[in-house]
Amino acid sequence: QVQLQESGPGLVKPSETLSLTCAVSGYSISSGYYWGWIRQPPGKGLEWIGSIYHSGSTYYNPSLKSRVTISVDTSKNQFSLKLSSVTAADTAVYYCARKGSSTSPDYWGQGTLVTVSS
Amino acid sequence: DIQMTQSPSSLSASVGDRVTITCRASQGISNYLAWYQQKPGKVPKLLIYAASTLQSGVPSRFSGSGSGTDFTLTISSLQPEDVATYYCQKYNSALGTFGQGTKVEIK
Numbered sequence: 654q655v656q657l658q659e660s661g662p663g664l665v666k667p668s669e670t671l672s673l674t675c676a677v678s679g680y681s682i683s684s685g686y687y688w689g690w691i692r693q694p695p696g697k698g699l700e701w702i703g704s705i706y707h708s709g710s711t712y713y714n715p716s717l718k719s720r721v722t723i724s725v726d727t728s729k730n731q732f733s734l735k736l737s738s739v740t741a742a743d744t745a746v747y748y749c750a751r752k753g754s755s756t757s758p759d760y761w762g763q764g765t766l767v768t769v770s771s
Numbered sequence: 772d773i774q775m776t777q778s779p780s781s782l783s784a785s786v787g788d789r790v791t792i793t794c795r796a797s798q799g800i801s802n803y804l805a806w807y808q809q810k811p812g813k814v815p816k817l818l819i820y821a822a823s824t825l826q827s828g829v830p831s832r833f834s835g836s837g838s839g840t841d842f843t844l845t846i847s848s849l850q851p852e853d854v855a856t857y858y859c860q861k862y863n864s865a866l867g868t869f870g871q872g873t874k875v876e877i878k
Contacts, residue, residue, distance in 0.1 A: 699858055699869040762814075
């Protein structure tokens with residue numbers, strides 16, 4: 654059974670960098686698939702932040718591209734998100750998910766709330 | 772960059788009513804379209820993929836149709852447990868862009 658689990662600080666100060674990790678179990682990241690980050694501000698809709706292919710190629714939402722870095726660590730079977738220069742507008746539940754090249758996401762993490770506040 | 776536009780943003784209907792939600796893609800996406808149901812505090816649940824294929828375990832009152840740029844999610848007989856927000860998502864690339872969501876309530 655594939656499982657994804659997000660981890661990272663629940664509180665980040667404005668202007669700092671948000672860092673999250675998604676640990677994957679039950680499947681080797683290096684075997685394939687896109688691995689993505691999605692976020693949902695409180696009371697708002699879902700936003701796809703970006704994805705990384707198992708080969709390391711990255712794809713970012715144009716609206717966030719200048720601030721986002723997604724990386725993968727195949728030795729630990731996990732991938733990570735960094736979002737720089739955060740503001741209160743970046744407060745959201747952050748999800749990680751697995752997505753095929755032409756299939757919808759089939760496994761999601763439970764999500765982690767990150768609050769941006771001083 | 773393909774945009775997904777859903778309508779309406781919210782609706783209120785009576786139990787037993789037929790409910791329809793539409794989703795339009797700014798460019799053709801063939802049938803690479805999924806529909807999700809999300810209840811407060813929960814992870815989105817996949818209802819339909821490939822525009823019209825019902826995910827295993829999803830009640831048959833849910834159905835999807837469309838191809839290209841125009842898609843529809845239909846609930847044939849609205850039930851109290853269907854109160855939720857529904858999202859469409861295109862997945863024909865590495866970025867799985869979502870629609871803005873449609874909040875469904877009981878009248």
